[in-house]
Amino acid sequence: MSIVSATPWPRDRVIPPSEWKRPEGLRVISSDDHLMEIPHLWEERLKGADKDRAPKYWQDETGFHLTVDGQSYDVPGLPPEFPEGREGYWEVDKRLADMDAEGIDAAIVYHGRLNSLIRMPDKDFWFRCVDVCNEWAAEWKDAAPDRLFPVALLPTFFWPDRTKDYLQKLKGLGYKAIDIPVNPKGVRYNSLSMDPMWAAIEESGFPLSFHIGAYLHYSGRGSLGANLNANLMPFTGLFGQLVFSGVFDRFPGLKVVFTEGGASWVAGTLENADKVARDYASELRPKLAHKPSWYWFNHCYTTFMEDDVAMENIGRIGADRVMWSTDYPHPEGVMGNSDAILKGIYDKVGDAAARKILGENAAQVWGI
Template sequence: MLDATFTQDTPISPVDWPMDRETKDSGWRPPAGTRVISVDDHGMEEEGLWEKRLSGADKGRAPKLWQDKSDNRWHMTVDGMSYDVPGIESHIGEGRPGFWDAKERLKDMDAEGIDVSLFFHSRAMSLVRLEDKAFFTRCMDAYNEWLAETCAANPSRLVGVGILPTIYKPEDTAAYIDKLKGWGIKALEIPSAPKNVPYNASAMEPMWEAIAASGIPVMFHVGAYLEFRGKGATGANLTKNLGPYRPLWSLLAFSGILERHPNLKVVFCEGGFGWVPWTLQDADRIYQVYETEMKPKLQELPSYYFRRQCYSAIMSDDVGLKLAKEYDLTDNMLWSCDYPHGESVFGESRNEIKKIFDVLGEEKGKDVAGRNAAKLWNL
């Protein structure tokens, strides 16, 4: 088992890539009545998705997505430019058949003891880089329709996370969410760091209003960015990419977005939970020390709004579990496998769920393993 707890004597123990992993089953099972819900898993979009589903002039410039059958590597290009994930060979996180084959995916879920999986994109969100934002929206229409159809084949187990493209036209958000609901989409995501989109701007208010009114939580997911190059860059980039939420949550809190929209629920995926307590501690102190300079004024300290309406998902997070228990934040914690990426706990999901119960006990364990998620998405 991968030991996420760091100590001076922790050995280097390389982990197999997901395509080579087998489920490790110790025989332990969660207490009766436990429903295990992974809130962050991924599936590869259909090969040729945009070429098949876009029409008219869009078809000629559609993003091209294909799998090289000789090595199972996936590739995507737009206008001849590669949109492959930078720095990492695609088969490392995309080489397991369940990534593109729903039947194989359900077999893996059964083996891991996962009842329900929230189904994120693989390549679709990278299209946020497109300069033509109307074209981006049409590409997301095609993706969201495909996602809805894919998950409709197993609606009790696969919950599609639709991409909300209206960050560029916030006034269209309510209508777009209605369209997502019409397709059967129950979850939605917006980019965590879109270029030139200030989420705290007044122009974004219609988007926040519409999301809050929809009753659907908004999800953020970490991205794949290359800030560092040269020696050590892979490790530095991956470590940085897993920790983007301190500034993002702070903006939502200090700007008053969370206060103005008490029904807005926000979910942070793949960043773990260790960041939460120390961020809340610092945010509260910053607000009080600089209170005279704070605009807008909040009615409560920033940490209040996280406890009321924010959630963060763990995979393997021994530190986060202990801190959540110590600071009474388990109601704000969710769990995910992150299937089938390299940093996922696929192969160890049952053992990771056992850790949750070992640390938190039966009732709080059930909350984190799935009950909190079931309440959030009415599953």
Template sequence: MNDITPTPWPKDRIIPAANWQRPEGVRLISSDDHVIEEPHLWEERLKGADKDRAPKYWKDETGFHMTVDGESYDVPGLPSDFPEGREGFWDVSKRLADMDAEGVDASIVYHGRAAGLIRMADRDFFVRCMDVFNEWLAEWKQAAPNRLYPVAYLPTFFNPEATADYLQKLKQLGFKAIEIPLNPRGIRYNSLAMDPMWRAIEDSGLPLSIHIGAYIQYSGRGSLGANLNANLMPFTGMFGQFVFSGIFDRFPGLKLIFTEGGAGWVPATLENADKIARDYATELRPRIAHAPSWYWHNNCYATFMQDDVAIENIDRIGADRIMWSVDYPHPESIVGNSETVVKGIFDKVGEAKARKIVGDNAAAVWGI
């Protein structure tokens, strides 16, 4: 007997009228939302020889589509209008109306399709394509600059020495936040060769997000669910890489946000990492200055949509270390259910901690 009740597709969800009065002065900030890029973005904005080889990106009656050098960059196994069908994804007026309906005061906004361009073989061309995306995103936020806070994509992980100059450009464009991909092919974040990038980010003061990505690890029967299950909870290893390679020791001012992977993974990860640090202390290289859990409580954050495990373990995670989000307008988002989730957080952890989780932490991290 199938006991699964399907959640409506994002385009079909109805946001109910508010029936809960949040405490006075509470500011709801969604720490992880998304915008889909305007069609033909790269074809129209790239210049010279780049225009001829620009990624082809368009919208038709079936949804959004992208090809690069004739290869489809659509997500296999999903109809485009399932994850990308809600009109507020591309219509900013409808996005703001949805935010109003759910009581969201401000939104930290990440990429739509642009991150998929990391598959491109020509790295220099990839950087120029991400330049186009970042410049467009800086324009897009002007529709509501006190409510929409987009996250720039930092493409210099292929060339760490170029990071400082690129960050100056992003600051001039008005960005308060940056992201890098989770597992770029051929890049080892734990390599000392990456230190110029970490140093430049630390010096910039910009918080750094690592966002989950769509990685195809499995094929065949059940592969869509298996891949999504892995993609939506990927951060245990990445946390260990930052800690055990000594990145936080060398750059203690880094603020790292693990984005869209929930926070329920944190308690078990910290317990396990601390045990590894004790049990293998004589062999670990480099030697780290603190227990791994110390770095979590001093350098790291995680975003979540609805995560009962995290809320039940809030004292182990830290109420100042996690940030609520809608994940607008993805299938796993809580569009249409935000009020219920937020009220549940207040009921379960109390007002003081809940205020931090649903808005105060994000306001402090991103300076908004």
């Protein structure tokens, strides 16, 4: 007999009526939700020779499916009708109804299946696939432009010199948010060759999100749980890479959002990074202008869904560095339980900090 109680899959969750009277003027912004791209997106929007080799993407009674050159890009180990089964994932009216039911005023919305295309070997073709998807999502937001804020995948980390021009395109499309993968194969974010990308992002004013990804670290028995456990808390190393390579010293206007990795990792990471900087100061290259924790409080943010440990340590993490989300409509998300979680945050941190965490920080970071 299992000792773990099962949370219903998103398609089966019921959003209960609110039992908590929210404080006057509270604006709730989910800092990490998701959308599902429309079927046949790449087949219909790519042009010329690209159309003939476009990723095949469709929906049937079992869910959404994606193949590239005949190879399945579906997530192994999960039946797609379960994690991708809630209709608000792809139908805007039903999404907005779910947001209304949970009292979510606005949402920062990341892509669904687009991110898996990074496995494509032809990176120039991949760039064009990302581009047409970003164009489509810019149109998608027009259904509720004051509530839905899609995040553009920035596809220039393989070609840093392309970043400035592409960011201008994204601004023209009306984007306020961009993201890049945590650990793309063959890319070293600590390399000086990436500086044209960091410089362009800093100049653009876009905050840069790193969203967790589905990396297959393990295989065999228990691998689904092991991979999810690793993927949902990946940011300690990335924070260290950005800090100790001097990225924030070289680009003091850069703002970074660590997305869907929770917030409890921050306190221990800062303590450990400061200790490393102190104990190995004579050997570290480059030399840092500040303690690692300083960069956190001046450059970084993180998002979470339900994190009691973080709320209990909010003084060490910073109430102005943390942003709440529902992660709609993923299985690990909290859709259907938001009311209780919001009340719990208020009870733990108080009104001023809770207002920042539940909406004010996100509004400031993304200018919404």
